[in-house]
Amino acid sequence: MIYDLVIIGSGPAGLSAGLYAARARINTLIIEKDSAGGQIATTDEVANYPGSIENATGPSLVQRMVDQAESFGAKMVSDTIESVDFSDKVKLVKGQKEEYKAKSVVIATGAVPRPIGCPGEKELVGRGVSYCATCDGAFFEDLEVFVMGGGDTAVEEAMYLTKFAKKVTIIHRRDELRAAKSIQEKAFKNDKIEFIWDSAITELKGDGLLESIKIKNLKTGEEREIFADEDDGTFGVFPFIGYLPATKLFDGIIDIEGGYIKTDEDMKTNVEGVFAAGDVRVKSLRQVVTATADGAIAAIQAEKYIEDNFN
């Protein structure tokens, strides 16, 4: 069987593409890795998606997107894609479970949190280092937490973590935040949040659990070590310093710039019939609202491409 459209990824971009494609009555398959939603599924509060209801959470928003796409006939399967072959007119998407054939493909694989890249980090993931506040916040009830970063995500997640932690310290490499002003205002008012400016984490240490971090002042070069409170024995570090696009599968197959997939404004990549949408592509604003817009455009362009090339 050949699908009209196979969508790789089931975050907002993929689900929106699925919705638009299914409504256009083209035979659509959305492939999700282990779960639908992408990064937004681990976001506690989505306050900036137009029309999102009060107290909308990432998971609830995603669930509504899934239901909506499926209600119009988009099919979803769970599989991990291991390779793709875009060299023929009919594209091959090879999963761990099955091989999928498609007339067109939308790549909506998104991005994952960028690690700090300092010594000790990898060893301490799940042992005090976490990239998901909603997943792991509850561990840090009455413990101390350090958040690295200064953008929207870093500051919002820091505020979320104050629900659990006794103190949250934001470590940022500049002397002012990059987050939206409305978010900053809330953070400065929160008396559980403290700041360490002009600094970055350079090392994480601990035997079994995270016990200390080394922080370097980027202006003075001065380095110091912060140890966990002796009674606590441990604390948390949550880096929110940007993302790494999930484009490894497409290396050498489609045009990539700085890790992200290059598209035109119709979401077309350099390969005919292959489109990219959402955080995975080169763009200036990576938000749910821009991801869903990308998905809609990609689906409509895919429909057009199929009409022009297969009928």
Added chain:
Amino acid sequence: MIELTKDNFEEEVLNAEGTVLVDFWSPSCEPCKALMPRIHELEEKYSDKMKFASLDITKARRVAIGQKVLGLPVITIYKNGERVDSVVGDEATSKSVGELIERHC
């Protein structure tokens, strides 16, 4: 799947003979919940090779921290009460958990 609590963790895991798989999770951990049905599938396949158990960390936070678990998801293999292997965080997928189980059959 055995539901672990702070009361039975010692008996079912630390004092248990043989191999036990423990799925550390919490209701607010979406990746954990997404992984759960896959682990049930694996349980059906491997239930004669090891015991499958899960611990909701929100009900037993100290037990989890005692096991050096301070982030989710974590799927861990215990052999005769010793933590011998695990997959953690982003690396915990249906594939990697399958491989983890295979290593300890």
